[in-house]
Amino acid sequence: MKATAKAPANIAFIKYWGKRNESLRIPMNSSISMNLSEVFTTTSVEFSKEYIDDALVINGNTVDGKEKERVSEFLDRIRKISKVKLNAKVVSKNNFPKGTGMASSASGFAALTLATTKALGLNLSEKELSILARLGSGSACRSIPDGIVEWKSGKQSNFSYAYSLYPPDYWDIQDVILIIGEKDKKISSTEGHALVESSPFYKSRIAKMDTKIRDIKKALKEKDFTKFGQIIEEEAVNMHAVMMTSKPGLFYWLPETLKFMLLVQNWRDNGVESYFTIDAGPNIHIICEGKSVNKLMKKIKELKGIKNAIVNKPSIGARLID
Ligand code: PMV
Numbered sequence: 001m002k003a004t005a006k007a008p009a010n011i012a013f014i015k016y017w018g019k020r021n022e023s024l025r026i027p028m029n030s031s032i033s034m035n036l037s038e039v040f041t042t043t044s045v046e047f048s049k050e051y052i053d054d055a056l057v058i059n060g061n062t063v064d065g066k067e068k069e070r071v072s073e074f075l076d077r078i079r080k081i082s083k084v085k086l087n088a089k090v091v092s093k094n095n096f097p098k099g100t101g102m103a104s105s106a107s108g109f110a111a112l113t114l115a116t117t118k119a120l121g122l123n124l125s126e127k128e129l130s131i132l133a134r135l136g137s138g139s140a141c142r143s144i145p146d147g148i149v150e151w152k153s154g155k156q157s158n159f160s161y162a163y164s165l166y167p168p169d170y171w172d173i174q175d176v177i178l179i180i181g182e183k184d185k186k187i188s189s190t191e192g193h194a195l196v197e198s199s200p201f202y203k204s205r206i207a208k209m210d211t212k213i214r215d216i217k218k219a220l221k222e223k224d225f226t227k228f229g230q231i232i233e234e235e236a237v238n239m240h241a242v243m244m245t246s247k248p249g250l251f252y253w254l255p256e257t258l259k260f261m262l263l264v265q266n267w268r269d270n271g272v273e274s275y276f277t278i279d280a281g282p283n284i285h286i287i288c289e290g291k292s293v294n295k296l297m298k299k300i301k302e303l304k305g306i307k308n309a310i311v312n313k314p315s316i317g318a319r320l321i322d
Contacts, residue, residue: 003118007110007318018196109136110143172290229275
């Protein structure tokens with residue numbers, strides 16, 4: 001009883017920060033993201049009566065404690081649905097650094113959901129997989145469908161899932177990820193979400209989310225890159241303003257992050273049209289159209305202090321592999 005799945009990380013253009021329901025991971029607002037072609041997790045899950053406990057191996061290291069508990073609890077949900085009581089060995093590999101706001105838990109839980117359900121003989125719909133993945137890690141629900149995705153907030157679990165707005169080849173927009181820091185973050189996003197209401201700016205953020213979603217969908221429909229870029233940049237700064245003003249304040253940026261935010265704006269003023277977005281970590285995602293990526297990479301290569309730049313196209317969602 002074994003299956004292997006591969007799932008992409010995703011970058012949110014309109015972000016999820018704050019939950020309506022903590023344990024069910026139902027977000028306060030809908031969000032919009034793109035699945036990424038070059039950053040992903042591959043996970044194998046095997047159930048066997050030979051295993052006396054669940055085991056978790058990530059990037060070659062056996063993992064215990066809280067992280068393993070979270071995975072075991074997640075497996076329990078699926079064991080309950082399939083009425084199988086066996087223990088499992090989960091072997092997972094990320095091709096990018098963990099805990100740096102690159103949604104390693106999104107790709108991780110999306111791959112885990114697909115591999116586990118398949119290993120247990122369940123054939124779930126995309127919607128059912130997205131709901132299950134969400135229960136493992138909120139943004140994981142967006143790594144199940146293809147391309148550019150909307151996660152409808154929904155007020156109940158069955159209505160809170162992601163679906164594809166556009167397939168990967170709809171629009172040639174690319175995400176150049178600059179890896180600035182690779183250390184685990186001090187406060188996980190799970191803990192961060194719980195602090196959101198302590199920010200005096202949170203209410204005003206939430207009040208504008210429906211309009212933002214409507215505006216970005218219009219920009220996507222019209223392939224209006226300038227409008228789209230302005231919305232995503234403003235949105236990223238808005239979310240970080242809420243993070244920084246919560247109690248305690250969450251500062252995910254490093255000095256290099258701010259340096260690149262300003263550089264992107266400067267390059268834009270000088271003819272290379274790109275916009276930044278940033279998740280819960282120091283790394284910066286520079287979004288451009290395919291036709292500008294070479295010019296952008298030339299600018300990036302001229303600079304010092306960049307550990308790695310990963311150029312991503314829109315990707316398909318989670319898939320089973322051999
Ligand atoms: O799914 P979580 O709990 O890792 O939260 C992700 C939150 C952000 O990456 C900051 C925003 C988003 O929508 O992906």
